[in-house]
Amino acid sequence: MTKISALLEAGWCFSIELWPPKNLESENKLRTALSELEALEPDFVSITYGAAGSTRERTHELVVDLLNNSPMTPMAHLSCMEHSKKELSIILERYKKAGVENILALRGDPPLNATVQLSQGELVYASELVELAKQVGNFCVAVAAHPEGHPLSLDLTQDRYRLSQKLDKADFAITQFFFNPQYYFDLVDSLRVLGVDKPVIPGIMPIVNLRTVFKMSELSGTSVPKEILARLQAVGANPDDLRRVGVEIAVDLCEQLLQAGVPGLHFYTMNSFVSTKEIYEALGLGARRSKS
Numbered sequence: 001m002t003k004i005s006a007l008l009e010a011g012w013c014f015s016i017e018l019w020p021p022k023n024l025e026s027e028n029k030l031r032t033a034l035s036e037l038e039a040l041e042p043d044f045v046s047i048t049y050g051a052a053g054s055t056r057e058r059t060h061e062l063v064v065d066l067l068n069n070s071p072m073t074p075m076a077h078l079s080c081m082e083h084s085k086k087e088l089s090i091i092l093e094r095y096k097k098a099g100v101e102n103i104l105a106l107r108g109d110p111p112l113n114a115t116v117q118l119s120q121g122e123l124v125y126a127s128e129l130v131e132l133a134k135q136v137g138n139f140c141v142a143v144a145a146h147p148e149g150h151p152l153s154l155d156l157t158q159d160r161y162r163l164s165q166k167l168d169k170a171d172f173a174i175t176q177f178f179f180n181p182q183y184y185f186d187l188v189d190s191l192r193v194l195g196v197d198k199p200v201i202p203g204i205m206p207i208v209n210l211r212t213v214f215k216m217s218e219l220s221g222t223s224v225p226k227e228i229l230a231r232l233q234a235v236g237a238n239p240d241d242l243r244r245v246g247v248e249i250a251v252d253l254c255e256q257l258l259q260a261g262v263p264g265l266h267f268y269t270m271n272s273f274v275s276t277k278e279i280y281e282a283l284g285l286g287a288r289r290s291k292s
Helices: 004-010 024-038 056-069 085-098 126-137 156-169 181-193 210-220 226-234 239-259 274-283 285-291
Strands: 013-018 044-047 073-079 102-106 140-145 172-177 200-204 264-268
Touching: 004 013, 004 073, 004 140, 004 172, 013 024, 013 200, 024 274, 044 056, 056 073, 056 085, 073 085, 073 126, 085 126, 102 126, 126 140, 126 156, 140 156, 156 172, 156 181, 172 210, 172 264, 181 200, 181 239, 200 239, 226 239, 239 264, 239 274, 274 285
Parallel strands: 013 044, 013 264, 044 073, 073 102, 102 140, 140 172, 172 200, 200 264
Antiparallel strands: none
């Protein structure tokens, strides 16, 4: 298996995020998406981890299955929420034994429709999980970054400082989704001022459902610019038109990021291949990657 840090050192990366299936219907959807997305030859695939470890075993199974039966390099999400340090160590040991080398260390967030308050785990910050992962298995560890600041941060200055401390211990970062590229540029510039120059991969979420975008934007602290909202509302509720406009918005964003020389693009696929594939083709990423 290849560490993602080595892939980033070698050049530009294209990557995707997938969810472990929760039932037979979602499993079939994932299999279809995997077949289509694998053809795009992503450099790595991140697999999410449900709130409070609700998909712990499914995440582990999918990561190991991709490792053993796919050419794609998997990265397992792992969060501190409602886990003891011992539990996290056991999970990391299992990944180490299976040959998994890449981890995305997260503090953890509540589910989209949370009805109960989740308790903080024994490790309070993702930076502590980064340290633990390095101790247990010398993993390649990624962390999350919020271009507009984490929703729980008191201010952007504090957020950037905490991120710089976290990223200093990790190997690279992947951002939460955003729609204004200037937020990403400001984030990278502020990290450099703080002495951190590790790769920060921008996260891209194609818009296919307005309700989902609004809910996830609220949870992540991501704003939806008025001009983008107007374009989406102009096409109404027709899913095909909404996806078409969502793809156009994502392509424009990606073009600006690519022109600025970002280290890669990471797509939040929502276990669907259509929009990601359309963006990939519209950007000509296959040709761009062959030249890099």
